[in-house]
Amino acid sequence: MKLLPELENLLDIIAKLPGIGRRSAERIAIDLITNKNDVFGDLINALEKAKNNITCCSKCGAITLRTEDPCKLCTDSSRDDTVLCIVENPADILLIEQAGVYNGRYYCIMGKISPMSNTGISDLQLSKLERRLENKRLKEIILALNNDVESEATAQFLYDKISGHNIKISRPAMGLPAGSGISYADQITLGQAFKSRLRLQ
Amino acid sequence: MKLLPELENLLDIIAKLPGIGRRSAERIAIDLITNKNDVFGDLINALEKAKNNITCCSKCGAITLRTEDPCKLCTDSSRDDTVLCIVENPADILLIEQAGVYNGRYYCIMGKISPMSNTGISDLQLSKLERRLENKRLKEIILALNNDVESEATAQFLYDKISGHNIKISRPAMGLPAGSGISYADQITLGQAFKSRLRLQ
Numbered sequence: 001m002k003l004l005p006e007l008e009n010l011l012d013i014i015a016k017l018p019g020i021g022r023r024s025a026e027r028i029a030i031d032l033i034t035n036k037n038d039v040f041g042d043l044i045n046a047l048e049k050a051k052n053n054i055t056c057c058s059k060c061g062a063i064t065l066r067t068e069d070p071c072k073l074c075t076d077s078s079r080d081d082t083v084l085c086i087v088e089n090p091a092d093i094l095l096i097e098q099a100g101v102y103n104g105r106y107y108c109i110m111g112k113i114s115p116m117s118n119t120g121i122s123d124l125q126l127s128k129l130e131r132r133l134e135n136k137r138l139k140e141i142i143l144a145l146n147n148d149v150e151s152e153a154t155a156q157f158l159y160d161k162i163s164g165h166n167i168k169i170s171r172p173a174m175g176l177p178a179g180s181g182i183s184y185a186d187q188i189t190l191g192q193a194f195k196s197r198l199r200l201q
Numbered sequence: 202m203k204l205l206p207e208l209e210n211l212l213d214i215i216a217k218l219p220g221i222g223r224r225s226a227e228r229i230a231i232d233l234i235t236n237k238n239d240v241f242g243d244l245i246n247a248l249e250k251a252k253n254n255i256t257c258c259s260k261c262g263a264i265t266l267r268t269e270d271p272c273k274l275c276t277d278s279s280r281d282d283t284v285l286c287i288v289e290n291p292a293d294i295l296l297i298e299q300a301g302v303y304n305g306r307y308y309c310i311m312g313k314i315s316p317m318s319n320t321g322i323s324d325l326q327l328s329k330l331e332r333r334l335e336n337k338r339l340k341e342i343i344l345a346l347n348n349d350v351e352s353e354a355t356a357q358f359l360y361d362k363i364s365g366h367n368i369k370i371s372r373p374a375m376g377l378p379a380g381s382g383i384s385y386a387d388q389i390t391l392g393q394a395f396k397s398r399l400r401l402q
Contacts, residue, residue, distance in 0.1 A: 003295070004254075004255060004264065004265070006247075006250050006251050006254045006255055006266075007255055007264060009247050009250070009251075010248065010250070010251045013243050013244050013247045014244070016240065017229045017233075017240075017244075018225075018228045018229060018232045019225050019228055019229070020221075020225075020229070024219075024220050024221075026292050026295065027219045027220060027292060028218045028219060028221070029251065030264065030290060030291050030292040030295075031218060031219045032218075032251070033251065033252075033255055033256070033264060034257055034290075034291060039214065039217065039218075040248065040252045041252070043214050043215070043218075043248065044245060044248050044249055044252065046207075046210050046211040046214045047211065047233070047241065047244065047245050047248070048245055049210070049211070050208060050210075050230065050241075051233075051234075051241045053205075054205060054208055054234055055234070056234065063205065063208060063231065063234060064205070065205060065207075089231060089235075090231050090234070090235060091227050091228060091231040094204070094227065094231075110235065
């Protein structure tokens with residue numbers, strides 16, 4: 001049986017979303033079509049509202065309202081201007097904010113260097129970083145990138161770019177994650193956790 | 202930081218789709234917002250088109266166009282009227298059709314008995330099944346439900362309902378899946394594969 005073109009088209013688009021394959025796309029589409037509570041309509045409305053009202057901050061890249069650009073994280077005068085946290089994606093800013101451990105500014109480079117997916121340095125959002133580095137008040141940059149190979153390469157690139165300036169550069173600690181333990185850790189994590197072990201007494 | 206209500210609302214709805222959790226919802230939403238190729242607009246269009254044009258066949262439950270109800274699977278005179286395949290979801294019909302191994306009719310019960318998610322017999326689509334069973338041409342019913350406990354219970358319920366009629370009842374074979382092997386099989390699958398082993402010589 002050939003699929004209906006309307007369904008085929010929808011499946012193609014859903015399957016391109018991050019983390020969703022063809023089978024999941026089928027499940028989602030069929031769930032939408034068969035659901036009795038009009039999740040379908042709610043989803044379309046929510047997507048339209050988000051599309052019309054939400055954008056990325058033109059200064060730091062965080063998610064913000066179109067009517068609120070630069071975003072609150074950039075304009076909030078109670079935040080610490082001396083620390084800048086560089087992240088790969090706007091979603092990372094949400095996660096760090098939800099953890100509530102950081103009160104400085106952000107800068108999102110919108111990706112990482114990834115030859116496998118054809119993303120080079122020119123695809124990263126770096127144009128406004130230079131100006132941020134010129135800011136005399138800036139004392140420390142936290143490279144809060146991920147721990148995979150491509151992110152490490154990106155971090156190294158950023159390190160080289162920043163290290164000429166008189167700014168402290170740091171990265172979040174590596175070690176065992178909460179709610180897990182030695183039995184579940186991979187070798188690299190375990191190695192880092194032992195190397196950076198904390199003295200208790 | 203509190204999330205934007207437009208984003209919060211979108212995340213809530215995406216996270217309710219099957220197989221998607223909160224973290225995936227965040228990744229998807231941020232990808233839509235930051236994607237340069239207007240996947241966002243394409244997705245909204247495709248959803249609207251699907252919502253307006255696609256429905257479930259009123260006879261068998263398969264996905265079909267609103268302008269084509271009953272669906273082609275029900276009306277196609279070249280298909281075999283003597284076999285009826287009962288499935289849990291319209292998506293299962295797509296999968297079976299894609300495998301190209303079956304040429305009979307379908308009937309979708311739209312779910313399974315699942316006390317955990319508050320789905321009972323009355324939530325299943327059974328009203329039109331009785332009439333299908335009365336069809337004198339019907340010789341065999343294939344219970345193509347899944348293999349988990351809830352689906353097994355549902356299959357047992359259907360078996361009891363059908364067994365009074367003079368109709369052959371079957372189910373797809375259990376065994377090792379293609380592209381896998383003994384090293385990857387769980388005990389139950391392996392047990393079934395050995396019990397139903399095929400004689401080669």
